[in-house]
Amino acid sequence: MPKTRLIAVLGGRTCDAITYQIAYEVGKGIAERQAVLICGGRGGVMEAACKGASEAGGLTIGILPGSDKEEANPWVRVAIPTGIGVARNAILVRACDAAIAIGGNYGTLSEIAYCLQFGIPICSLNSWQNIPGLVICDDTQQALNFAFNKGARSVEK
Numbered sequence: 001m002p003k004t005r006l007i008a009v010l011g012g013r014t015c016d017a018i019t020y021q022i023a024y025e026v027g028k029g030i031a032e033r034q035a036v037l038i039c040g041g042r043g044g045v046m047e048a049a050c051k052g053a054s055e056a057g058g059l060t061i062g063i064l065p066g067s068d069k070e071e072a073n074p075w076v077r078v079a080i081p082t083g084i085g086v087a088r089n090a091i092l093v094r095a096c097d098a099a100i101a102i103g104g105n106y107g108t109l110s111e112i113a114y115c116l117q118f119g120i121p122i123c124s125l126n127s128w129q130n131i132p133g134l135v136i137c138d139d140t141q142q143a144l145n146f147a148f149n150k151g152a153r154s155v156e157k
Contacts, residue, residue, distance in 0.1 A: 005035040006061075007147050008096035010111040011045025011127070012104040019103040022126055022140060023048035026100055029144040031058020038063065038096055040088070041072045041079060045102045050075035063092040090114050098147040100137075101127040121150030 007030045011023060027049030030037045037053040039046040041062015050060040054075040062076035065085045072079035082088040086107060093099065093114040098121040101112050108127060115122035116133045123135040125143040137143040 005033075005098075005148070006038045006096045007035045008092060008099035008111075009037060009039045009045065009049035009102060010092075010099055010104060010108050010122075011039075011049075011102040012108060013040075013042045013044045013046065015044040015048070015103045019045060019126060020048040023102045024052035025140045026102060026125070026143060027052030027054075027058070027060075028056045029140060030147075031056035033144065033148055035148070036061060038092060040065070040092060040107075041076045043073055045104060047073035047075065049102075063088050063095070086110065093118060093120055096120060098122070098150050100125055100143045100147050101134075103127055121147065123147065 023045040027037055031053040036059045038061040041064045050073055053060050060076050061078045062072045064071055064081045065088050067081050067083040069079040069081050089111045093111055099115050101108055101124045104127055123137045123143050123146045125137045129136055
């Protein structure tokens, strides 16, 4: 039986309205394609993506930096508190089949670096650029197509 795909949305805990909408659409698209959205579980890009996925009937998982499940945004269905701060970025990346980076700052950059180091397919949508191995996408559909086509490598692990 095929395993359910875990698609990570990587991005900052704060974002502008345009980035929020992009993340919302990506989250919605992940759910509509029957995958599970996994993220850092907090605000900004992570909240927007979880909201989109939740409203489309999808499952959302938040890998939290702190020790309290209550720090998760309201659209995280499964909150996993780690108590290890930003080191949780490595766990988040290891758990996913593919990742989409949206906006973000240095925390997002660290997650992109982990993806590249671990061989996880990663694309950038309105995020970091000019990083060898990072695929740049122009819109949400291109990013979703990338994640689902490249992420298919792990469906039968």
